[in-house]
Amino acid sequence: xxxxxxxxxxxxxxxxxxxxxxxxxxxxxxxxxxxxxxxxxxxxxxxxxxxxxxxxxxxxxxxxxxxxxxxxxxxxxxxxxxxxxxxxxxxxxxxxxxxxxxxxxxxxxxxxxxxxxxxxxxxxxxxxxxxxxxxxxxxxxxxxxxxxxxxxxxxxxxxxxxxxxxxxxxxxxxxxxxxxxxxxxxxxxxxxxxxxxxxxxxxxxxxxxxxxxxxxxxxxxxxxxxxxxxxxxxxxxxxxxxxxxxxxxxxxxxxxxxxxxxxxxxxxxxxxxxxxxxxxxxxxxxxxxxxxxxxxxxxxxxxxxxxxxxxxxxxxxxxxxxxxxxxxxxxxxxxxxxxxxxxxxxxxxxxxxxxxxxxxxxxxxxxx
Numbered sequence: 490x491x492x493x494x495x496x497x498x499x500x501x502x503x504x505x506x507x508x509x510x511x512x513x514x515x516x517x518x519x520x521x522x523x524x525x526x527x528x529x530x531x532x533x534x535x536x537x538x539x540x541x542x543x544x545x546x547x548x549x550x551x552x553x554x555x556x557x558x559x560x561x562x563x564x565x566x567x568x569x570x571x572x573x574x575x576x577x578x579x580x581x582x583x584x585x586x587x588x589x590x591x592x593x594x595x596x597x598x599x600x601x602x603x604x605x606x607x608x609x610x611x612x613x614x615x616x617x618x619x620x621x622x623x624x625x626x627x628x629x630x631x632x633x634x635x636x637x638x639x640x641x642x643x644x645x646x647x648x649x650x651x652x653x654x655x656x657x658x659x660x661x662x663x664x665x666x667x668x669x670x671x672x673x674x675x676x677x678x679x680x681x682x683x684x685x686x687x688x689x690x691x692x693x694x695x696x697x698x699x700x701x702x703x704x705x706x707x708x709x710x711x712x713x714x715x716x717x718x719x720x721x722x723x724x725x726x727x728x729x730x731x732x733x734x735x736x737x738x739x740x741x742x743x744x745x746x747x748x749x750x751x752x753x754x755x756x757x758x759x760x761x762x763x764x765x766x767x768x769x770x771x772x773x774x775x776x777x778x779x780x781x782x783x784x785x786x787x788x789x790x791x792x793x794x795x796x797x798x799x800x801x802x803x804x805x806x807x808x809x810x811x812x813x814x815x816x817x818x819x820x821x822x823x824x825x826x827x828x829x830x831x832x833x834x835x836x837x838x839x840x841x842x843x844x845x846x847x848x849x850x851x852x853x854x855x856x857x
Contacts, residue, residue: 517693517770523548526594527569531577536601537669540692543595543610550591551772557743559773560588605664609691613698613770614789617796617821620702621832623662623690624683627702627821628828637662638683648680661686693770697782707820712850715780719812721765722777722785724758728856729809732790735777738762739787742775783819793818799831813856816847823847 521544553561553569563582566589570578580597581589595607609615621627625637632640641657642649649661651671659666666686674681674689681689687699722730737759744751745763755763762777769776769784776784790810797804797814804810817827826843830836843849851857 518544518547518551521545521548523552525549526553531598531600533601535599536603538595538599538602538606538610540610543693546595547591547771550594554773555747556749557746557773558588559771560590563587563589603665610693611771612691613694613774613784614786614792615687615691615694615698615702616792617818617832620687620821623664623687624702624822625662627832629824630829630832632662634663636660638686642683643680646680648678648682649674649686650680651675666690695770695784698784701782701819702821704820705822705824707816707823707846707850709846709850711780711782712816712846715783715816716812716854718777718779719815722762722779724761727805729805729811730790730815732787732794732808732810734759734762735785735790736787738766739775742766743773746772779815779819783815785815796831799834800827800837811856813847813851816851820847 521541524542524545526546526549550561553565563578564587566578566581567575577597578589581593583593583596592607592611595602595610596604599607617627621630621637622632622634623637625632625635625640636657638649638661639647641653641661643653649671651668654661654666654671659668659671666689670689671681674685677685677688682703684696684699684703687694687702688696691699719730724734725731737755741751741755741759741763765777766775767778769786774786774788776786779785793810793814794807796818797810798807802811802814804814817823817825821828823845825845825847826837826841827848848857
């Protein structure tokens with residue numbers, strides 16, 4: 490039953506198109522013809538998922554995700570697919586929560602594609618541990634695998650010509666980096682640096698996000714913009730952001746996009762945050778722009794909370810975080826003592842005095 494029956498059906502043309510337009514696809518895949526997910530089957534022979542094809546699948550997913558939750562209910566899919574596809578539905582709902590994500594669909598329908606590639610299609614904010622491994626160095630800390638980009642690249646140019654990649658058998662950070670990916674990186678810069686390598690590896694992650702993971706300096710003007718944006722998000726004027734308020738704001742924003750009323754009237758502080766949210770890559774995950782490089786989403790907030798918890802930073806509650814927490818996490822490649830402590834899992838010396846751009850800025854503003 491899992492074999493592919495036909496290619497994805499595009500929802501274009503015909504009289505039905507006018508009705509489909511009512512369910513608008515938003516986000517980065519809005520310009521692509523949505524694939525009809527009810528006509529899709531497993532593709533065992535496909536080992537490399539094309540970016541354009543991913544966008545069509547994402548657009549098709551968004552058309553079914555009418556409440557913009559980022560998930561499809563198994564009950565609704567059961568109605569759409571009928572009795573013939575119930576076995577596939579059980580496979581998709583791997584954690585048995587009654588919901589199916591786009592990533593779960595990709596894992597089942599493209600079993601021959603590397604999981605790391607599928608994850609990079611849906612991962613808009615890469616994890617620090619993965620970036621550390623692929624880059625080889627982060628915040629000046631070498632990765633123990635010793636085969637990341639900066640550990641195999643030309644030490645004089647900090648670039649990776651093809652002959653060096655060939656000597657590593659097309660592997661960076663323990664993962665396959667194919668000739669096709671290298672060509673994509675080379676088209677951006679010849680020979681490619683770590684930024685272009687990451688751009689080729691993470692096609693759906695914005696350049697600004699990847700620049701955060703590679704830069705070792707942050708302009709003072711950028712930090713000023715981050716402070717101004719954070720101050721607006723600090724709707725209670727406490728000096729902290731409350732994660733739960735951001736989650737509630739996302740829920741209200743999703744209701745607005747779905748043209749539905751929230752279950753409960755939102756508080757004024759929540760509505761202030763809703764007004765600051767902007768569309769982002771996935772329709773279900775709007776963001777709060779913070780400066781030029783940071784697109785703050787709820788999943789990213791969860792990572793910042795984990796970062797702050799690991800460092801045991803002073804906070805009113807585990808669900809609060811500060812501007813220093815946000816900036817230290819976001820600009821992870823700065824030679825910051827806090828990030829170095831996080832990566833090495835060594836406690837920060839209380840008498841340590843960090844001079845990185847972020848810590849110096851926060852100290853000057855009385856935020857450190």
